Amino acid sequence: MNVHAFRKQDGDSIRSDRDTRLSPGDTSWLTPLTTTVPREYVHRASLAEVFLTRCTRIHETRFLLTGQWPRAHTFFLSPDGRRHDPMQIAETMRQVGLHLAHAVFDVPLGHHFIMWDMSFVSRVEHLGVGRTPTDLDVEATCVDVVRRRGKLVEFRLVITIERDGHLVANGGGRFTCITEAMYRRLRRSAPATTAHQAASHQPAPLPPSDFGRTAPRDVVLAPGGAPNRWRLNADTSHPILFDHEGDHVPGMVLLESARQAACALLPPGSTLIPATVSTEFRRYVEFTSPCWIEASGLAVTGSGTFHALITGRQDDDEVFTARISGPVVQD
CATH class of the missing domain: 3.10.129.10 (Hotdog Thioesterase)
Known part of the structure; x- marks a missing residue:
């Protein structure tokens, strides 16, 4: 695991001067602060679009993550504003897969990912927007993991998302990781047009x-x-x-x-x-x-x-x- 990717969010921060005023034995300053995972690890430009906040490895290929959905997302929201859009589940799953590949399995930034399939089943009754942002508990397992020369090439993500102990969704998807050079070879006959062009x-x-x-x-x-x-x-x-x-x-x-x-x-x-x-x-x-x-x-x-x-x-x-x-x- 790339521990440096988690160090800041796991509470390894420098103590300020006010910490010297803590009473003996008071360890409250060790409580980890909440932040998002690096936006680069989920292939997002905007920090506001990063939905994951923490990742803990509990087995070689099994992980517990936390996340948060905002109360009033500008896109992932029902027309009446009272319910999270289930499509946000798909985006959260996508982010989990990319984050695990980069932060845990050491797939370098700059590699490309092919998403072959994705599916989920949600519980609509647990998608309501509340008075506070929606905190999520995510359990993710990577199965059918393929490595070549020690490098991650492919895996299937199996995921469960809960909210306040209630099941929100479960699902999964298959990802392939390829280098920039491989991606360029794969795309050499494709039109060189970007979204902005x-x-x-x-x-x-x-x-x-x-x-x-x-x-x-x-x-x-x-x-x-x-x-x-x-x-x-x-x-x-x-x-x-x-x-x-x-x-x-x-x-x-x-x-x-x-x-x-x-x-x-x-x-x-x-x-x-x-x-x-x-x-x-x-x-x-x-x-x-x-x-x-x-x-x-x-x-x-x-x-x-x-x-x-x-x-x-x-x-x-x-x-x-x-x-x-x-x-x-x-x-």
């Missing part, structure tokens, strides 16, 4: 509420010329969806497009809570050609749960699929 964003002339959003800027879909078909139309200057530079559309943007497409299948005034999500990523989505998002409603169970299948295609190739289900609420 992509075509300027034109907001879709559609009500955000049709897609389960409240702000036009948050809508990532535009009309696709056919029923239940849209063109991926994400704003590449969006401060959350495109928090840092990259040469392909982030997986979290594809997940958001799937959620919005599922919501668009519903009658006006209805919103799907994505309580259960399962997705597979098959290839990178480029900025240089249209990506088409197609959705179909599979069924509505007796409990009112709506199920949808979403597929993304670019240049005649299937790039990702997602299955989303959850309760439907009225705005």
Whole structure:
């Protein structure tokens, strides 16, 4: 383990002059202070978007982490502001996987990660926004770990998230770690276009509420010329969806497009809570050609749960699929 990565947050700070006034035997100054993990370890540019606060290794591949979700996140929040967005679970899982790779398994900064799949099942009743930020307890286990010449190459993350002793979600995902040189070889035939170089964003002339959003800027879909078909139309200057530079559309943007497409299948005034999500990523989505998002409603169970299948295609190739289900609420 890279102990230096945790030293500051584990309480190894320099005692100030006021510490000399502590009574003999008073060790309260040793109480660790809460801070976020390094933003670089979760591939985030903004500290406000880092949701993890601590990591403790309890076994070779088993870890306990803590995290916190803000009460009023600008993106991961239900339209009425009363519930955390389940998609924040996916972002938290992504951060856990990256943090463990860098801070525990010593994958160097600058390496790239391929996320092959991700899924979670959430308990919507435990996603309410309270009077204080939501503190999380996370148990993570790395399985199917592959190493080559002592270096981490691939692993599957199995994760459980709790809040005040109540289960919030469980799920997992598979990650592959590759060097910068390997990534460049993998991407040598891809267009050298970054998010900031992509075509300027034109907001879709559609009500955000049709897609389960409240702000036009948050809508990532535009009309696709056919029923239940849209063109991926994400704003590449969006401060959350495109928090840092990259040469392909982030997986979290594809997940958001799937959620919005599922919501668009519903009658006006209805919103799907994505309580259960399962997705597979098959290839990178480029900025240089249209990506088409197609959705179909599979069924509505007796409990009112709506199920949808979403597929993304670019240049005649299937790039990702997602299955989303959850309760439907009225705005």
